[in-house]
Amino acid sequence: MANSSQWFNPPKQYSxxxxxxxxxxxxxxFWQHTHYHFYRDNGHFYYWQSTAExxxxxxxxxxxxxxxxxxAGIMLRKDAHNWLKISAEWLSKDQAALGSVNTQNGKSDWASQSIKPATNWTLKVEISQQDAVIFALLGEEWxxxxxxxxxxxxxxxxxxxxxxGCSPDGPGCEVRVQRVEFHESVL
Structure with a gap:
């Protein structure tokens, strides 16, 4: 991983x-208020800072x-009240959810869809100035x-x-990052 990376809430065990x-x-x-009426900002986030447009x-x-x-997945973050997470979430041996949570001014929303359970997921975010487009690789197609x-x-x-990565209801889980592609440029 890049030397300029850092942790927010580092886990006890990591490499x-x-x-x-x-x-x-x-x-x-990572969740703020909406629907579930609880606040958590104690997940693990390994990140880079960028000023690229x-x-x-x-x-x-x-x-x-x-x-x-x-x-586990991708996160964009400003502070506890303004962030975006994109992830696959395990629900049971028969069900998983693919989704994103956008949190603005301390209110979280969740857009999700059911997917087949798997152990590996590939996610991507493309940012152009103030806009983000989120993708997931499902089968052979984005x-x-x-x-x-x-x-x-x-x-x-x-x-x-x-x-x-986080474990809202359980004892914790192992997350392995198989591939990372990070690109920055100026428009």
Missing amino acids: DGPLLRFTTAAHTD QLSLLVEVQVNANSKFDQ QQLRVLDISHIRDKDEICIGIY
């Missing part, structure tokens, strides 16, 4: 070279899930999941982008 691996702690999550991050993650809602404004996440043109 960041040559591939990132970590074990999520129990009862960790255009950037992309592709991540293939392997989640060795133990409990319902174990998850599927666009969402397009959204992320101006609430950029802080003075800087953005924190990286890999996150």
Whole structure:
């Protein structure tokens, strides 16, 4: 991983070279208020900071899930009240959810769809100034999941982008990052 990376809420167990691996702690999550009426900002986030106007991050993650809602994927973050997470979430041996949570001013929304359970997922976000396009690789094809404004996440043109994982209801799970492609450019 890049030397300029850093952790927000580092897990107790991790290895960041040559591939990132970590074990999520129990009862960790990123969520703010809406529907569930709880606040959590204690998930694990391994990230880079960028001022590039255009950037992309592709991540293939392997989640060795133990409990319902174990998850890992991509996160863009400004602070506890303004962030975006894109992930696959394990629900049971027969069900998983692919989705994104956009949190703005302390309110989270969740866009999701059911998918077949797997241990590996490939996710991608492409950012152009204040807009983000989110994709997931389903089979052999990229599927666009969402397009959204992320101006609430950029802080003075800087953005924190990286890999996150959490275990809201269980004892924790192992996350292995199989592939990372991070690109920055100026429009």
